[in-house]
Amino acid sequence: MALRPRQVLLRVGHVAILAVFTVFLAFPFYWMAITAFKRTTDLLDVHADPLWFNQPPTLAHLEELFHGTEFGRWIVNTCIVGVAVVAITLILAIPAGYALARLSRRGGRRLGMAIFLTYLIPPTILFIPLSRIVGDLGLQDSLWSLVLVYPSFTVPFCAWLSMGFFRSIPRDVEDAAMIDGLTRFGAFVKVVLPLSSAGVLTVVIFTLTMVMQEFVYGLTFITSSSQYTVSVGVPTFLVRGDVYFWGALMGACLIVSLPIAVLYNLFVDRFVAGFTGGAVK
Amino acid sequence: MTTSARRRHRDADARLGSLMLAPALIYIVAVIGFPFLLGIWYSVTDATVGGGTLHFVGLANFRSIIADPTFWTALRNAIVFTVVSQILVVVLGKILAMALYRPFPGRWLLRLLILLPWVAPISLGAIGWLWIYDPIYSIVTWSLHALHVIPAGDTPVWLGEPHLAMASVIVVDVWRLLPLATVIILAGLTAIPQDIHDAALVDGAGFFRRLFAIQVPLVMPVILIALLFGIVFTFTDMIVIYVLTRGGPFDSTQVIASYAYFTGVDGGDLATGAAISLFLFPVLAAVAMFFLTAARRAEVA
Numbered sequence: 001m002a003l004r005p006r007q008v009l010l011r012v013g014h015v016a017i018l019a020v021f022t023v024f025l026a027f028p029f030y031w032m033a034i035t036a037f038k039r040t041t042d043l044l045d046v047h048a049d050p051l052w053f054n055q056p057p058t059l060a061h062l063e064e065l066f067h068g069t070e071f072g073r074w075i076v077n078t079c080i081v082g083v084a085v086v087a088i089t090l091i092l093a094i095p096a097g098y099a100l101a102r103l104s105r106r107g108g109r110r111l112g113m114a115i116f117l118t119y120l121i122p123p124t125i126l127f128i129p130l131s132r133i134v135g136d137l138g139l140q141d142s143l144w145s146l147v148l149v150y151p152s153f154t155v156p157f158c159a160w161l162s163m164g165f166f167r168s169i170p171r172d173v174e175d176a177a178m179i180d181g182l183t184r185f186g187a188f189v190k191v192v193l194p195l196s197s198a199g200v201l202t203v204v205i206f207t208l209t210m211v212m213q214e215f216v217y218g219l220t221f222i223t224s225s226s227q228y229t230v231s232v233g234v235p236t237f238l239v240r241g242d243v244y245f246w247g248a249l250m251g252a253c254l255i256v257s258l259p260i261a262v263l264y265n266l267f268v269d270r271f272v273a274g275f276t277g278g279a280v281k
Numbered sequence: 282m283t284t285s286a287r288r289r290h291r292d293a294d295a296r297l298g299s300l301m302l303a304p305a306l307i308y309i310v311a312v313i314g315f316p317f318l319l320g321i322w323y324s325v326t327d328a329t330v331g332g333g334t335l336h337f338v339g340l341a342n343f344r345s346i347i348a349d350p351t352f353w354t355a356l357r358n359a360i361v362f363t364v365v366s367q368i369l370v371v372v373l374g375k376i377l378a379m380a381l382y383r384p385f386p387g388r389w390l391l392r393l394l395i396l397l398p399w400v401a402p403i404s405l406g407a408i409g410w411l412w413i414y415d416p417i418y419s420i421v422t423w424s425l426h427a428l429h430v431i432p433a434g435d436t437p438v439w440l441g442e443p444h445l446a447m448a449s450v451i452v453v454d455v456w457r458l459l460p461l462a463t464v465i466i467l468a469g470l471t472a473i474p475q476d477i478h479d480a481a482l483v484d485g486a487g488f489f490r491r492l493f494a495i496q497v498p499l500v501m502p503v504i505l506i507a508l509l510f511g512i513v514f515t516f517t518d519m520i521v522i523y524v525l526t527r528g529g530p531f532d533s534t535q536v537i538a539s540y541a542y543f544t545g546v547d548g549g550d551l552a553t554g555a556a557i558s559l560f561l562f563p564v565l566a567a568v569a570m571f572f573l574t575a576a577r578r579a580e581v582a
Binding site for chain 2: 017018022025028029031032035043044046050051095099100102104114118120123124125126127130131133149151152155159184185213219220231234239244250253256262264265268272
């Protein structure tokens, strides 16, 4: 069946809109990838086609990144902070989420307000007083300062997320366990938690991504390059003076961004639900 | 179960509830509430990075900020940065969400690509843009030359001229926040019952009629929430500015958050830095109150 001109026009318009947006949003990552594998002479040749390889690709930039800089160390640091913050977030946020889902009648609303309040006091308001507190505690230039402070933005959001998961579990499950002789807390630990492993996993993923994205606290508390996390180390230490190692820089951005992007994409709908709260059901 | 047994259960639940909630609350008060109050205290003292005893100086810091022309530049820049980028984000986000609404082959791949800017650490994304805006090797300049939009001899220094620099950082902020707004609006669109779309089609409502009489009002609460988060993230952001321009050239992209950082941490004047960053709070509180009320009203209507 032949399409009417109007329909053809609509379809072309649809494809064109999607193409323009996709190029705008994804092009910087293509640009990172091509820069990371181009030879420097190719990169700096103004007469060559910048969008594709004019000389064979090279791994020299990545070698420089891993052997010539502390990039590997920064990844390890990020992982250490990530694991510690995940542990703290789980210990604090999961019980809080359960208490609000089951044990308090007006909890949800109150927590919603509390989370908005914490978003209204963002790192850019808190980093100055916190830098002094971190100094007084002797945690300056130590990864522990980040472990101490990062849960302040992961705990509220994750308590909110886990509250949603616990609400979706039928109450009968706990009632049955409690009739069998478990206490309420016993039922939570032995029955409810195993059932909400998907929710716990979501909390873990979001905490990890939030840790990898944080910049302001890392920039303020950490001063020596061996203690940086990746999101601070790459833009502060690799960008020094007038000499930019674009290949290595872009490689670093890409290596960190892509794994998080893939992980995150699996959970994005839950993230949106957490953001919009009651507005989208 | 008797009434008294049930009440005992409820009391026990309430006690356990407080016990499970307490650690999180205590932590939040200690790491957000306490520093916030400390920041207010610093803003009326002469605190510096070096430590030493603090002296109460009253409103002297606030007086010197109000007399400081750079502060007013930073405030104006922060407002321009936020308002322009959020208008673009909401309009473009609505268009993109509508384009993604109907299923088509490869939609999941497109969604992954479109989400990349929000998911990647923003400091690293901004580094990518620093290279895109490079004064000599900028791919934007190259493309504009190739498309003959600007003459070959004309090479704009994207981050080096005041108006261009502001436009450039706004583009990066739109790039970063557009994905979040799009998925939030898309979730709102998907939540509109199919019957309403069908009924409107049967009644012969045209595209724009359907858009403005049905979709926009029904999605309004969600758009307002996307906008609230967008404003909070943009108004308080210093990462994009720090990485791309450090507030320059000539403070033309300096915003309140970055100015607080350069004064308080780089300059070592904690007290003034704390006072500058406190100006963010009343603005954010007012914006949040306005949007939450508006969202509730839009939901009821």
